[in-house]
Amino acid sequence: MPLLDNYNNDNIFAKIIRGEMPCHKIYEDEGVLSFLDIFPQSEGHTIVIPKKPSRNLLGTNAKDIGRVFGAVQRISKAINAALNPDGITITQFNGSAAGQTVFHTHVHIIPCYNKKTTISHNEEKSTIADEKLVVLAKQIASKL
């Protein structure tokens, strides 16, 4: 699929923005929404998205990119304070050839722990209990 293809309103993140699907919310303002990844690469794996529809970074306006990355920094600090990881990886994929699977622009914040394996983006994802996600979201949000 071309990188600059049309935006499809049926993608999962669009449904989360519209409130048609639940999420474990970490942060929200008028332009940005952040929630936990439900198939996390590590404990505390968080997604940050612009609310305005765009398929990937190439179609996102610079102001919204700025807002999203401002939130990425703020949420990374909250993750650091809440979960005390040994490192934090920030990733962002554009197009299926790059590994993008949800076609609404998003940034991944992935805490890394020396004593635990971080699953890579293209590996089979782990599942995590919903109750654990509830606790993690509260822990991170409390440090914002």
Ligand code: AMP
């Ligand atoms: P990407 O592969 O970069 O497009 O990332 C999409 C991410 O969305 C993956 O890490 C998925 O685990 C995650 N994901 C898929 N469905 C949901 C959902 N309902 N809530 C939160 N994260 C999701």
